[in-house]
Structure formats: structure tokens, C-alpha cells
Amino acid sequence: MNLSNRAKQAPASPIRRLIPFAEEAAKRGKKIYYLNIGQPDIPTPPVYFQYAEMYKPKVVAYTHSAGLLELREAFVTYYKNFELQLSPSEIIVTNGGSEAVLFAMAVVADPDDEILVLEPFYANYAGFAAQLGIKLVPVRTYPENGYVVPEKEAFLEKIGPRTKAVIFSNPCNPTGAVYDYQQLETIANVALEKNLFVISDEVYREFTFDGYKAISMMTFDKILDRTIVVDSISKRYSACGARIGTFVTKNKELYQAGLKLAQARLCPSMTSQYATIGLLTLGDDYTEQIRKEYQQRRDAVYEELKKIDQAVFKKPHGAFYVSVKLPIDSSENFVKFMLSEFDVDGKTTMVSPLDGFYVTPGAGLNEIRIAYVLNQDSLRDAVKILAQGLKAYVEKR
Secondary structure, eight states: OOOOHHHHHSOOOTTTTTHHHHHHHHHTTOEEEEOSSOOOOSOOOHHHHHHHHHTOOSSOOOOOTTOOHHHHHHHHHHHHTTTOOOOGGGEEEESHHHHHHHHHHHHHOOTTOEEEEEESOOTHHHHHHHHHTOEEEEEEOOGGGTSOOOOHHHHHTTOOTTEEEEEEESSOTTTOOOOOHHHHHHHHHHHHHHTOEEEEEOTTTTOBOTTOOOOOGGGOGGGGGGEEEEEESTTTTTOGGGOOEEEEOSOHHHHHHHHHHHHHTOOOOHHHHHHHHHHTTOOHHHHHHHHHHHHHHHHHHHHHHTTSTTOBOOOOOBTTEEEEEOSOSOHHHHHHHHHHTOOBTTEEEEOEEGGGGOOSTTTTTTEEEEEOOSOHHHHHHHHHHHHHHHHHHHHHO
16 A cells, blocks of 8 residues: 555655654653744743633534634724724634634645745645645745845746745744835745735744834735735644634635535534633733833844854844754754764754755755743744754764
């Protein structure tokens, strides 16, 4: 018996595939600073649990496939804070942002169609594309200039007869780049000229620093009819396991197509939906407090990274990641080395190899992603250990 080609071609997560090495290191008594995954250590706000308890039913039942009306109305109020005028009938509540991305890809492209992707990109885009038989076509960005969106010509040369859409995250996972109006308008103009859909992943919109602001693609009126915004509560409220996201579009045909997919998977968790209504009552005071915390963490990581010779990177202005080019031959081998062969006083650091965030063959082999999701003292210690490990790795090689 043979597995499907879909199963064979689906990539392993670059964020999770090296966990067995971490587990072995932990068994040997090593303390590991986990900077490989975007799992915040900040406590989930108590209001999440209060609302879950408040709306505890006698029967945990199915809800509307688009999500509870009360929750969609709460999201309408939330999006108004970002000058997005929406109605509940333009929002589908999904099982996390991941399902929203899967739905978005599925409604705009058929098997063997192509979707342009700003590269490096959120690694699971590749997994979703593989499930759907869609080919991701990369438009490269580079660490030397802070991973900015390239000029229009870089997109045009990648567009073919089967190109259906462009997908990207802003602020960007894994690079921390925040795209300004001019960069986003480049994407909007390409989409308009070449009749493409735009899938804008805006999960990290609250996490911007140094005066930068995240601009939604839904603010570009000229492409409003071809835009899907995918979103999630996971990061902004430290509720990754709640699995609540949104698929947002003003295009009625796109919405109805997404809703059919939502009906096929029945509905999101009733309990998580009610609890999320509570999260959406939190105001600017909460989000500003969290934003400041991540900016301080960013600063701690940045200051320590600057001490590493030959590290190539720019200060990230958003999300809670930084991608770094290092003088190494294989970022995966380097991560394995840190877990299996290196420690400082019994401590080591785990990061993500960046090659899994690319589809260009050979790209990202000398880059890593750091998720600054620990407290500042731990982050400083972790990067110092990383620096010592890098020196040992280079000398050994």
C-alpha cells in the first residue's frame, strides 16, 4: 500500500521537526531556552476563563459554521479600532488562523495553480499549499536590507498563466519586517494589474515598534473586492491553544465559498468562542502593555545579537521574531549541535532553522529565526549562549 503523493510531499514543520533533539537534551538534564516557536509565556488574560465559565452551557453544542453571531459582532467592534468597517456577514470564525489560511488558499486556487509568496514566509503556508496541491512561487526578500518588499518587477517576472494570488504576513513572521504603505501599494498594484487575489495575514498587527504601524490590505479600496484578511487571537492574547481565528472578506462570492468549507468542518469550539468574546472586551491598555513588553524583549535580543561577529540582520519593527544570517553551513545542523553537543553550565538554546521558511532550493541554509517569547533576562542569557555555541560550531567545522 502506498501513501498519497500529498502525504509524501507535505513538508515537516521547521519549527517542530527538531523537537526530538530537544527532548533528548532535556532527558540528559540540559535546560533549554526555547526560542524556536512563537508560544508566548505571558499568561492568558483571566477574562478568557471568566467568559468560558459565564457561558457554560448544559450541552456543548454545534454553533453556526461562520461562528457565534455574538463573537462576529465583537470582532466587528474590534476591527473598527483599526478603521476597518465590517459586518458579521463578512467574517467567518475559524479554528485558528491556520484554518483561515487554508480556507483562503482553497477558495482562490485549484490544484496545480500557483500563489506568489513573499519569502521567507510563515512555514505552514508550504504545508497548506501541499495539502491543496497548490504551488508556492517565491518572491525573495533579503536580510541585508531588512527583508523589504521588492520592486514590482520582482513580482511580474514570477507571474504565469496559473498564478491566482499573492500571500504574505504583515508584520512578518519570520522576519519581523513591517511593510509601509509604499511597499503594500506595490503588492496592490500587482494584484490589480494581473487580476490576482490578495491573502493578507495580519495576525501580529498589534505588535509594532519604533513608531511603525501595521497597515491592513483592506484599506486599499482598489483591491477590496479581491482581498482576504486572515487573523488569529493566538498571539495578541497569548491564547494559542484556544484555536480561534478569522477569515475576513468583503467579496460575497469569496465569503460564500469560504462558508461552504466552514460548513464541511461544522464549527469552531463553542467554549473557545464564548471565551474569546471576553478577550475582545480588553482595550488599548492591555494591548499597549503587551506591545511594550515585546518591544523591550526585542531590544534585549537586538542588543545581544549586535555583539555577534558576522551576524547579518536589521532591527525588526514588528511581530516577535528576528531572522539572522550567520556564518554557518547549515542552520539545521547548527540547531542540532546546540542541542546535542553544546551547553553553558548545563544550558543551551533552541532556535528555528530558516530553510523551512523558503521554497527556493538552498535558501535559508545559513539563517535562523529567533522568537523572543521569554522574559528579558532569559533572552539575554539565551542569545549569549547562542553566540558561544556559534563560535564553537564554526571552530569545529
